[in-house]
Each structure stands twice: as structure tokens, then as C-alpha cells.
Amino acid sequence: MHKFDVIIIGAGSAGLSALREVRKRTDNFIVINDGPWGTTCARVGCMPSKLLIEAANAFHRRVSFNEFGITGADQLRLDDKQVMQRLRRLRDNFVSSTLRATNELGERAISGRARILSPDQVVVNGEKFNAHKIIIATGSRPIIPANWPELGKRLLTTDTLFELDTLPKNIAVIGMGAVGLEMAQALSRLGVYVTGFGSRDSVGGISDPFINQKAVELLKKEFPLYLGERASVAINPDNHSISVRTENVEVKVDSILAALGRQPNIDDIGLDTLGVSLDERGMPSINPATLQIEDLPIFLVGDANRRFPLLHEAADDGHIAGLNATMDKLTCFERRVPLAIIFTDPNIAVVGQSFHSLKPENIVMGEVSFSNQGRARSAQSNYGALRIYAAANSGQLLGAEMCAPAGEHFAHLLALAISQSLNVWDLLRMPFYHPVLEEGLRTALRSLSAKLPAYGKSDLAACGSFNSEALD
Amino acid sequence: MHKFDVIIIGAGSAGLSALREVRKRTDNFIVINDGPWGTTCARVGCMPSKLLIEAANAFHRRVSFNEFGITGADQLRLDDKQVMQRLRRLRDNFVSSTLRATNELGERAISGRARILSPDQVVVNGEKFNAHKIIIATGSRPIIPANWPELGKRLLTTDTLFELDTLPKNIAVIGMGAVGLEMAQALSRLGVYVTGFGSRDSVGGISDPFINQKAVELLKKEFPLYLGERASVAINPDNHSISVRTENVEVKVDSILAALGRQPNIDDIGLDTLGVSLDERGMPSINPATLQIEDLPIFLVGDANRRFPLLHEAADDGHIAGLNATMDKLTCFERRVPLAIIFTDPNIAVVGQSFHSLKPENIVMGEVSFSNQGRARSAQSNYGALRIYAAANSGQLLGAEMCAPAGEHFAHLLALAISQSLNVWDLLRMPFYHPVLEEGLRTALRSLSAKLPAYGKSDLAACGSFNSEALD
Numbered sequence: 001m002h003k004f005d006v007i008i009i010g011a012g013s014a015g016l017s018a019l020r021e022v023r024k025r026t027d028n029f030i031v032i033n034d035g036p037w038g039t040t041c042a043r044v045g046c047m048p049s050k051l052l053i054e055a056a057n058a059f060h061r062r063v064s065f066n067e068f069g070i071t072g073a074d075q076l077r078l079d080d081k082q083v084m085q086r087l088r089r090l091r092d093n094f095v096s097s098t099l100r101a102t103n104e105l106g107e108r109a110i111s112g113r114a115r116i117l118s119p120d121q122v123v124v125n126g127e128k129f130n131a132h133k134i135i136i137a138t139g140s141r142p143i144i145p146a147n148w149p150e151l152g153k154r155l156l157t158t159d160t161l162f163e164l165d166t167l168p169k170n171i172a173v174i175g176m177g178a179v180g181l182e183m184a185q186a187l188s189r190l191g192v193y194v195t196g197f198g199s200r201d202s203v204g205g206i207s208d209p210f211i212n213q214k215a216v217e218l219l220k221k222e223f224p225l226y227l228g229e230r231a232s233v234a235i236n237p238d239n240h241s242i243s244v245r246t247e248n249v250e251v252k253v254d255s256i257l258a259a260l261g262r263q264p265n266i267d268d269i270g271l272d273t274l275g276v277s278l279d280e281r282g283m284p285s286i287n288p289a290t291l292q293i294e295d296l297p298i299f300l301v302g303d304a305n306r307r308f309p310l311l312h313e314a315a316d317d318g319h320i321a322g323l324n325a326t327m328d329k330l331t332c333f334e335r336r337v338p339l340a341i342i343f344t345d346p347n348i349a350v351v352g353q354s355f356h357s358l359k360p361e362n363i364v365m366g367e368v369s370f371s372n373q374g375r376a377r378s379a380q381s382n383y384g385a386l387r388i389y390a391a392a393n394s395g396q397l398l399g400a401e402m403c404a405p406a407g408e409h410f411a412h413l414l415a416l417a418i419s420q421s422l423n424v425w426d427l428l429r430m431p432f433y434h435p436v437l438e439e440g441l442r443t444a445l446r447s448l449s450a451k452l453p454a455y456g457k458s459d460l461a462a463c464g465s466f467n468s469e470a471l472d
Numbered sequence: 473m474h475k476f477d478v479i480i481i482g483a484g485s486a487g488l489s490a491l492r493e494v495r496k497r498t499d500n501f502i503v504i505n506d507g508p509w510g511t512t513c514a515r516v517g518c519m520p521s522k523l524l525i526e527a528a529n530a531f532h533r534r535v536s537f538n539e540f541g542i543t544g545a546d547q548l549r550l551d552d553k554q555v556m557q558r559l560r561r562l563r564d565n566f567v568s569s570t571l572r573a574t575n576e577l578g579e580r581a582i583s584g585r586a587r588i589l590s591p592d593q594v595v596v597n598g599e600k601f602n603a604h605k606i607i608i609a610t611g612s613r614p615i616i617p618a619n620w621p622e623l624g625k626r627l628l629t630t631d632t633l634f635e636l637d638t639l640p641k642n643i644a645v646i647g648m649g650a651v652g653l654e655m656a657q658a659l660s661r662l663g664v665y666v667t668g669f670g671s672r673d674s675v676g677g678i679s680d681p682f683i684n685q686k687a688v689e690l691l692k693k694e695f696p697l698y699l700g701e702r703a704s705v706a707i708n709p710d711n712h713s714i715s716v717r718t719e720n721v722e723v724k725v726d727s728i729l730a731a732l733g734r735q736p737n738i739d740d741i742g743l744d745t746l747g748v749s750l751d752e753r754g755m756p757s758i759n760p761a762t763l764q765i766e767d768l769p770i771f772l773v774g775d776a777n778r779r780f781p782l783l784h785e786a787a788d789d790g791h792i793a794g795l796n797a798t799m800d801k802l803t804c805f806e807r808r809v810p811l812a813i814i815f816t817d818p819n820i821a822v823v824g825q826s827f828h829s830l831k832p833e834n835i836v837m838g839e840v841s842f843s844n845q846g847r848a849r850s851a852q853s854n855y856g857a858l859r860i861y862a863a864a865n866s867g868q869l870l871g872a873e874m875c876a877p878a879g880e881h882f883a884h885l886l887a888l889a890i891s892q893s894l895n896v897w898d899l900l901r902m903p904f905y906h907p908v909l910e911e912g913l914r915t916a917l918r919s920l921s922a923k924l925p926a927y928g929k930s931d932l933a934a935c936g937s938f939n940s941e942a943l944d
Contacts, residue, residue, distance in 0.1 A: 046907050050850045058540045061533060068530045069554030075547035082541030094846060289935060311906035316932060323929065333932040339903040374566060378522045409881035412910050413888060416902045420892060430888045431811040434783035435518050438884050457795065460788060461806040463761060 004028050006325045007122050007131040009114045009269070011102050012039040013311050014302025015137035017318025018325070019101060022135075025326040029131075032124050034113040034265075037102055038095040040139055040303065041311045047094045048162040049182055051087040053343055056189035060345075064380040078191055080167040087162060116270030119296050133297045133325035137318060138269055140262035140303035148233045154242060154255040158183075161257060167192050168255040172244040174231050176203040178342045180259030185222060185344050187257075194223040195251045197231040197244060204348045205340055207356030208401040210367070214385045215348055215403035224251075264304045274298065281306070289332035291321040299325060310340065337419040339411060346370075346384040347407030352399030352418040355389065363389045363398065366424070366448025368440045370404055375435040381405040388414070388424075388444050395423040395452050406437040413441070424449045428459040476500050478797045479594050479603040481586045481741070483574050484511040485783050486774025486790035487609035491573060493794025494607075501603075504596050506585040506737075509574055510567040512611055512775065513783045519566045520634040521654055523559040525815055528661035532817075536852045550663055552639040559634055588742030591768050605769045605797035609790060610741055612734035612775035620705045626714060626727040630655075633729060639664050644716040644725040646703050648675040650814045652731030657694060657816050659729075666695040667723045669703040669716060676820045677812055679828030680873040682839070686857045687820055687875035696723075736776045746770065753778070761804035763793040771797060782812065809891040811883060818842075818856040819879030824871030824890040827861065835861045835870065838896070838920025840912045842876055847907040853877040860886070860896075860916050867895040867924050878909040885913070896921045900931040 005026040008015050011033040022029050041047060055078075062073035102109045112125040116136075122129050142157035156164075156171070158179060169192065173184040176198030188194040196219070203219070206212040219225050229246035233256060236243050241252045266282060276284045276294045283306055284293045291299040299321035302314035313336075320333050342348040367387040376382035386402035400414045417427055424445050432442045449455055477498040480487050483505040494501050513519060527550075534545035574581045584597040588608075594601050614629035625632075628643070630651060641664065645656040648670030660666040668691070675691070678684040691697050701718035705728060708715050713724045738754060748756045748766045755778055756765045763771040773789035775781045785808075792805050814820040839859040848854035858874035872886045889899055896917050904914045921927055 041906065047846065047850070050847065050907055054850045054852075055540045055542075058533065058536060059542050061530065064530060065548070067558065068527045069551045069556075069558055070527075070531050071549045071551055072544070072547040075544040076537070077543045079541045079543055084541075086539065086541055090849065312903055315906075319930065320932070332935045333930065334901075334935045336901065336903040336932070339905055341905045341908070374519065375522065377562065378519070378526045380526075406881060408905065408908055409878060409885075409910075411905070412902070412908070413881075413885050416885060416888060416899065419902045420894065420898060422892065426892060427888065429806075429808065430884070430891045431784055431808040433811055433813045433880065433883070434513065434787075435522055436813070436880055436884070438881075458791065458805065460792070460808070463804045463806045 001130055003120070004030055004129060004131040006133045006135060007032065007129060008135045008137060009122065010034075010137035010139055010302070010304065011037055011109070012137060012139045012302060012314070013041050014139075014304070014314040014318035015135070016098060016101050017315040018135045018137060018299075018301060018322035019318075021319055021322025022326050030108045030110055030129060031102060031105060032110045032112060032114040032122070033102070034111075034138070037099055037111075039098045042091070042094040042098045044158045044162060046311055048087055048091045049158070049179070049186075050343060051090055052083070052162070052190070053182060053186045055083045055086070056186035057345055060189040067380060080190065081165060083190065084162070084164055084166070091162065115268060116273055116298075119274055119298060133299070135299045135301060135318075135321045135325055136266070136269060136304055137302045138265040138304045140264050140309060142258055143260045143263050144258050145260065149235050151233070151235070151242065151256060156255055156257045158259075169193060170254045171195075171257055172197060172231070172242070172251060172253045173257045173259055174233070174244065175259035175261065176200075176225070176227065177259060177261060178204055178340070180257070181219070181342055181344050181348065183257055183259060185219065188223040195244070195253065196223055196225040197246065198225070198227045199230040201228045203227070204342045204344070205350055206348060206401055206403070207350070207354040208387055211355075211385060211387055211401045211403055218346065218383055218403065219344070262303060262309050264306050266304055287332070288335055289320075290324055290330055291317050292324065292330065312336070312339070337415045339415045341408050341411055343408070346381070346403050346405045347411075348403045349407045349411035350399070350401050351411045351414045352397070353389065354399055355387070355401055358389055358398060362392055364392050364448055364451040365389055366444040366446070366451070368444040368447070370437070370440050373437065373440045375437050376405050376440070378435070379405075386410065386441065386444050388448055390424050390448055390452075392452070395425060395449070395454060397422055397424060397427070404440070410438070410441050413438070424452070425454075425456075425459070429461055473602055475592070476502055476601060476603040478605045478607060479504065479601060480607045480609060481594065482506075482609035482611055482774070482776065483509055483581070484609060484611045484774060484786070485513050486611075486776070486786040487607070488570060488573050489787040489790025490607045490609060490771075490773060490794035490797070491790075493791055494798050497798040502580045502582055502601060503574060503577060504582045504584060504586040504594070505574070506583075506610070509571055509583075511570045514563070514566040514570045516630045516634060518783055520559055520563045521630070521651070521658075522815060523562055524555070524634070524662070525654060525658045527555045527558070528658035529817055532661040539852060552662065553637060555662065556634070556636055556638070563634065587740060588745055588770075591746055591770055605771070607771045607773060607790075607793045607797055608738070608741060608776055609774045610737040610776045612736050612781060614730055615732045615735050616730050617732065621707050623705070623707070623714065623728060628727055628729045630731075640727045641665060642726045643667075643729055644669060644703070644714070644723060645729045645731055646705070646716065647731035647733065648672075648697070648699065649731060649733060650676060650812070652729070653691070653814055653816050653820065655729055655731060657691065660695040667716070667725065668695055668697040669718065670697070670699045671702040673700045675699070676814045676816070677822055678820060678873055678875070679822070679826040680859055683827075683857060683859055683873045683875055690818065690855055690875065691816070734775060734781050736778050738776055759804070760807055761792075762796055762802055763789050764796065764802065780810075784808070784811070809887045811887045813880050813883055815880070816875075818853070818875050818877045819883075820875045821879045821883035822871070822873050823883045823886045824869070825861065826871060827859070827873055830861055830870060834864055836864050836920055836923040837861055838916040838918070838923070840916040840919070842909075842912050845909065845912045847909050848877050848912065850907070851877070858882065858913065858916050860920055862896050862920055862924075864924070867897060867921070867926060869894055869896060869899070876912070882910070882913050885910070896924070897928075897931070901933055
């Protein structure tokens with residue numbers, strides 16, 4: 001029986017990234033995909049959500065117009081049909097570019113649900129295929145609580161939200177992680193009456209209480225937000241409206257957006273046939289530096305491995321697995337500095353080690369509020385705050401959390417600094433132009449620097465003393 | 473006669489930065505300032521220009537509204553009186569914060585024009601003061617060509633533009649450096665009929681022809697722009713309109729904004745009394761690492777020394793001079809990586825070594841166009857391009873030029889990278905979130921990396937091979 005070099009199960013971001021590497025070294029592979037081809041990111045994730053956000057923020061900017069000296073903002077209207085049409089038009093274009101890689105594969109691209117029968121055999125549509133290596137990249141799907149009633153079309157997830165012709169009038173967004181926050185703010189800015197519910201006191205993966213408080217304050221100015229209690233969902237006796245309840249509040253809505261995270265699509269992939277132990281969630285042990293499952297010729301990548309449901313991590317997973325599935329020797333790769341960004345306004349971001357993961361006695365912190373920052377005031381974006389954490393003994397930058405204007409850009413700058421093991425003085429030696437939002441970041445760095453024993457007289461590096469006497 | 477430790481001449485950005493250091497170590501100083509107190513940056517530079525730009529860009533965003541699904545953009549009107557009122561209200565607030573440092577000095581703050589009589593003596597308002605050290609921070613003023621006719625109020629500079637109650641109808645902006653570009657685009661977006669004139673073929677200090685071409689293309693879509701010829705200015709016989717002429721074009725305008733750069737205020741400061749040689753522009757020799765004039769106890773800082781008319785450089789100048797004027801030993805400081813940003817949309821920036829300053833045979837280049845970048849397309853900001861230069865032998869990043877969305881943020885990221893002597897692979901190892909504009913920067917980095925001999929299989933760092941046999 002023919003034996004493929006590699007079978008890739010799943011043609012999402014991780015699978016396509018693996019495919020890119022596999023194709024460089026062999027033609028003897030197949031890709032199996034269940035459900036629609038095209039990635040979660042392009043179809044129902046990063047891209048359509050950003051398109052909704054861009055429209056929402058464009059419309060929202062009218063609240064700044066009066067102060068800027070622009071009249072007529074009250075004449076602006078949102079055509080939600082047009083918003084959704086543009087969203088899908090660009091979304092489809094983004095999806096089509098992800099499809100190019102598999103469209104040309106011909107018979108090597110198989111539609112169907114795969115199941116692993118043994119470490120070198122897969123069955124799909126009743127047909128068995130053998131392979132030297134298998135890459136599992138089956139992705140994830142939105143979590144829907146089992147105890148919710150049957151809500152039909154009134155229950156939305158990111159799988160269905162972007163297919164709407166028009167926006168709902170009144171929605172509860174349940175779950176205040178990245179997706180919940182982004183969609184709650186965007187829908188609210190688009191004119192939907194939004195109520196947000198989060199079971200934790202913190203939102204968006206922020207672990208620093210100071211940053212979380214700033215973020216929650218800002219979000220609460222835009223829509224009601226109930227945190228710290230699990231929300232229950234019930235259909236009212238009129239069989240029309242839906243009630244969302246916590247202990248202290250009841251809200252009637254037309255529809256619900258479930259934003260409770262995603263679960264990996266590994267339920268019936270056949271991990272149980274591999275002879276490896278699975279944890280209580282059904283997950284095998286994976287080496288994040290190789291993506292290998294124990295010592296099997298099988299790799300588990302992307303959302304399916306539960307590590308980080310983030311495109312750039314999925315792409316790295318696929319890249320590493322694709323290389324390791326086609327190279328003579330198994331190579332272990334250093335993973336990147338952790339980086340999570342939520343595209344709310346202001347942006348929320350966590351870079352490097354989170355506040356929660358650090359021991360207070362080992363770190364010093366620097367912080368800045370943007371409420372009085374010059375450039376931010378000019379742009380009417382003077383909201384939010386940022387905190388940076390550094391090692392108390394060396395000043396080495398360890399992490400940062402923020403809810404800040406241009407946070408997505410600060411997050412990249414700090415990720416570079418952390419990935420290069422830079423300390424606070426290394427950063428203070430770079431130029432900060434004027435007037436820029438990065439000057440706020442510098443304020444935080446300086447406040448951090450001032451708490452360290454090695455705090456000096458200057459941000460600049462001395463290139464030596466002339467050892468001259470005083471000049472006069 | 474009393475001898476001060478330090479006399480600071482000029483209370484602008486450089487002088488105030490010097491003052492901050494001087495005050496830490498002595499009370500025996502005076503500050504002399506000619507003309508209005510408050511810095512060029514806050515009064516007539518960085519800050520009011522940014523306020524005009526923010527209003528202009530807010531109004532300009534309406535051109536994206538139809539595509540975003542927002543109707544009624546044609547009902548928006550700009551109230552230029554309100555724009556200018558907000559500008560001055562915030563401007564005055566920014567100025568007041570710069571005044572705080574000198575307001576509390578009492579008699580140690582002297583208004584008047586100082587002249588140096590000898591290396592330890594200054595005269596102001598007929599009174600002589602002696603000092604161990606003198607810091608000259610007299611700033612600069614806009615250049616007006618001597619051969620222009622007397623235009624009265626129809627001639628604007630940044631000294632007068634921000635004082636207007638209403639905006640002119642029809643203006644020629646002469647000079648396409650930072651100020652000219654920023655103001656030409658902003659005024660055009662605010663509804664003024666703008667014509668731009670630049671004597672060079674390049675604009676905004678861009679030296680890379682590819683980037684310059686992109687910038688000029690984009691600007692020409694917004695207003696007529698004539699480059700490569702010096703413009704002459706004449707009052708028409710009707711004595712009302714002004715004609716601006718080059719060899720090939722004549723434009724009639726109501727007013728002119730002179731944006732031809734700034735000249736240092738050193739004409740009659742008394743540099744000729746110091747016994748040092750002056751160049752053809754009247755400038756003495758200065759050590760940029762100490763700001764000292766030759767071996768005199770005199771420091772020349774900020775715009776007055778002609779190095780870079782940029783706030784962050786002026787602040788560093790003042791800081792270094794303030795330290796060196798009050799410390800026992802003269803210390804030399806490493807200056808920051810060069811950074812220039814122009815707050816046009818898209819931003820223009822030059823970081824590190826410019827294209828022009830590098831030898832083609834020593835570098836490799838990476839580039840990206842933003843026209844098809846995913847996030848930029850989502851935001852309707854998919855314009856512009858970026859080029860990065862690295863050493864051909866090592867991949868070390870040397871510089872970049874750009875006209876790109878979020879260019880001000882890329883410029884800071886690259887300035888950090890260059891200041892830390894990072895190479896292209898160091899940058900490729902940082903996380904790039906999705907979807908962000910920084911992914912465009914990564915495209916440029918990858919295109920650069922692919923041209924280098926050390927180009928490898930992965931952006932990620934290998935942490936070693938297991939040296940195992942192939943897995944199956």
C-alpha cells in the first residue's frame with residue numbers, strides 16, 4: 001500500500017503553514033479538511049472582526065467631531081447592510097487568498113472528516129491512507145454551554161455573526177475575552193444596544209488589577225458590563241425575548257453572542273488510538289518546541305493543541321511541524337515572546353510575562369496614564385494606562401500590560417525589547433520623537449528606572465569622561 | 473562682582489532642558505530670554521501643528537465613510553474658527569506647562585536680548601553678568617527670502633499661521649520639508665485650496681527615490697505640488713493677489729506660507745567675541761557629544777547650533793550641556809540613533825542612516841508596499857511603502873525610509889533595533905501579531921533576509937537538533 005510522507009489533517013492557518021514547509025521537500029502528501037476550506041482567521045476570526053471594528057470606529061469618531069470643530073455629525077447614519085456587505089466582500093477576498101494554496105492540489109486535497117486509526121494510518125470517507133508522519137491541525141470551534149436553551153438563530157457565534165444581513169437591535173455578549181470585548185465594543189459603536197457579561201472580574205486576559213480597572217472603566221462608558229458572575233440564559237414565556245440573568249441583574253435581549261472561547265476539534269480524531277495518555281480534557285502531551293506528541297511521528301498544531309488560539313502561534317506551530325515532518329532530524333525551536341493584543345479602542349495588550357505570573361518581590365513596575373499625554377490629548381485619544389514590569393535586580397524588561405492608545409504598536413516594541421533581553425536603560429537610549437504616544441511609554445520606563453538602584457543621571461550613554469578639570 | 477555658576481541664554485526646549493539639570497546642582501544661575509517665554513515647540517511648532525493636523529485628519533476621514541457604510545458625510549462642515557480656537561486653547565495649555573519652570577524663578581529669569589562680551593560675561597538690558605559657564609540656547613526663526621516683496625499679513629509663517637481667526641481660501645505653501653508637507657496636507661484637508669512648491673525633487677528629507685516617488689504620488693492626489701524648481705513670489709498689479717511662479721507654472725493665491733526652514737538666532741549673540749573661528753555661516757565648531765564650543769566654558773545647544781531642529785535632539789543637547797556646565801568633569805555622551813518623522817498621512821519617516829548616506833554596494837534592501845496589506849485594507853489606509861537597509865555582510869539593520877501607515881510607530885521600533893545593533897533575523901524572531909500593520913514591516917524584513925547569504929529555513933531560532941533518527 002502506498003505510504004505518504006505526510007498527511008496534514010486540517011487546512012486552516014496551522015495546516016497551511018505546515019503545508020508550506022512540507023511542499024518544499026516532498027510532493028508525496030495529502031491534505032484532508034472537514035467543513036469549509038479557508039482558515040478560521042480569514043473566515044470567521046481575525047479578519048472579519050477587524051472589518052467590523054474598522055467600520056464601528058469610523059462611525060464612532062463622530063463623537064469627537066464637535067470638539068474638533070466639525071459640524072453635522074448628527075446627520076451621519078450607519079447603513080448596517082452596507083457594513084456587513086463590505087465586511088463579507090473583503091472577508092471573501094481574504095479567504096480566497098488562503099484557498100489558493102489548496103485549490104491547486106487537485107486530488108491531494110480531500111474533503112471529509114479524518115480519523116486516525118494508528119500512528120501511521122488515517123481514514124477519511126471510508127478510505128484508508130498510510131503515512132510516515134501525520135500533522136493534526138483540526139482547529140477549534142466556539143464553545144456553547146450545554147445548559148443553554150435552544151435559541152436557534154437568536155444564538156450567534158463568530159461562525160454566524162458575520163453572515164447577518166442586518167445587525168440585531170439588542171444583544172447580550174457573554175464572555176469578555178478577546179472576541180467578546182472586540183465585538184461588544186464594535187457592535188455598541190455600530191448602534192446595537194449591547195450588554196456585556198463576564199464571569200471573571202478581569203476582562204480580555206488582563207491580569208494587572210490597575211490596567212483591568214482602567215479597561216473596565218472605559219468599556220463601561222460605552223455599554224453596560226456585568227462582571228464576576230456567570231450569566232444564565234433563558235427563553236421568556238412569550239417565546240420571543242431572551243433573558244440573561246446573573247444574581248443581581250436581568251436583561252432582556254433579542255439575541256446572544258456566545259464569546260466563551262473555543263474548544264479544539266479533537267473529539268473524534270482518534271487520539272485514543274495512539275497509545276499515549278490523555279489528560280482530563282482529552283489532550284496528549286506535546287513538546288511546544290517540536291509540536292510532536294510524545295515520541296510519535298504525529299504533530300498537533302494550532303488551535304487543536306490548546307496552547308494559544310492566536311494566528312501567529314498557529315503559523316509557528318505549523319511551520320515547526322511542517323519542517324520536522326520532512327527533515328531528517330527533529331529540530332527544536334525557540335518560541336516567541338508571548339504577545340496578545342485585543343483590538344478594542346484603546347487597545348488591550350499583554351506582552352511577555354503577565355503581571356499575574358511574576359512575583360511582586362522580584363520586580364519593579366513603571367506606569368503611565370494617558371489622560372494628560374500631549375499627543376493623545378491632541379487626538380482626543382487620551383484614555384488608558386500602561387504598566388511595565390522589570391527584574392528588580394537587573395532592570396531587564398519582563399512584561400507589560402496595557403489598555404492604551406496605539407497599544408498594539410507599543411506591544412510590538414516591547415515584544416522586541418523583551419525578546420532581545422533588553423533592560424529599561426537600553427530602551428531609554430532609543431530616540432523618542434515629539435510629539436508621539438511613545439513618549440507615554442517613556443514616562444513609564446522612566447518611572448521604572450527611578451525605582452532601580454542603578455538609576456543614573458542620564459538616559460543617554462556616557463562615552464567617557466575627558467578627565468579634564470572643571471572648565472573654568 | 474558676583475559670578476554665576478551658569479547663565480542660560482534662551483528658555484526654549486533646549487534651554488529648559490539645560491535648566492532642569494542646572495537646578496539640580498546649583499541655585500546660582502540666571503536664565504535670560506528674548507521675546508515670548510515658552511518654547512518654539514509648544515508655541516509655534518510641534519504642538520499647534522499637530523492640533524491642526526488632528527482636526528484636518530478627523531474631517532478628512534469622511535472620504536472613507538461611504539465605503540464603510542456610513543451615510544451623511546456630505547452634511548459635515550468644518551468651522552475653521554472653532555478649529556483655530558481649539559488649537560490655541562490646547563496650545564496655550566501646552567505653553568503654560570513649559571512656563572512653569574521659569575515662572576517660579578523670580579529675578580533669576582530676565583527678559584531681554586543677551587549678548588556675550590567675553591567667555592565669562594554677558595550683557596542684557598545694559599547690565600553685565602559674569603558666569604563660570606554660559607549655555608547658548610537662543611533657538612531659531614523661520615527663514616524668509618530677502619528677495620520676496622513686502623506681503624504684510626498675506627505672508628504667513630508658523631509664527632503667525634496659528635494666530636489666524638479663520639483659514640485663508642487659497643494659499644501657496646513654499647518649501648516641502650517637514651513643516652511645509654504637514655501644513656500643506658492639513659490645510660488642504662481643512663478645505664483650503666493649497667498649492668505646494670518645493671525647490672528639490674524630493675520632499676520631507678526623504679532620500680530614497682522609491683519612497684519619495686510614493687510620497688509625492690500620494691500628496692499630489694490631495695493638492696497640486698510643483699517640485700524641482702525654485703518659486704518666485706510677486707504681488708500682482710491689482711495689489712491684491714500674489715503670484716507664485718516657477719519656470720513652468722504660475723499660481724495666483726491670497727497668501728503664502730513660507731516653510732523654507734529655520735535659521736539659528738545667533739546673529740548678534742556675540743560669538744565673534746569668543747576668539748574662535750566661525751565658518752561661512754557664522755557657526756563655531758561644536759562637539760556634539762559635549763555641546764562645548766571648542767575648549768570654551770560655553771555650550772551651544774538646540775536649534776541655535778544648526779545640528780537638528782528637532783525637539784528630542786534639542787532636549788538632549790540641553791541635558792548634556794546642563795550636566796556638563798555643573799559637573800566637575802566634562803562627560804561626553806553618545807547621541808541617539810537619528811530619527812525624523814513627518815506627521816503627514818501616511819507618515820513619512822527616516823530612521824538611522826538614510827538611503828543617500830549608504831553605499832549601494834555595502835547594503836541590501838527590503839521593501840514592502842502597503843497597497844495590499846490586510847490590516848491596512850481593512851482600515852482603508854493601504855497606501856505607501858517602506859524600505860529597510862541592512863549591511864550586506866552581516867544583515868545588521870542600518871536605516872529605513874518610509875511613507876507608510878503607522879510609520880511613526882515603525883520608526884520607533886526600527887530606531888530601537890538600530891540603536892541595539894540588531895540584525896534582520898533578530899527582528900524576525902519577535903512576535904508579529906495578526907492582523908497588524910507591522911506584518912508589512914515583516915514582509916520588508918523577509919524580503920531583505922532572502923537576499924542575504926545566511927538566509928535560513930526559519931524565522932525562528934533553533935534551540936538545537938535532537939540528533940535523533942528520522943521519527944519512523
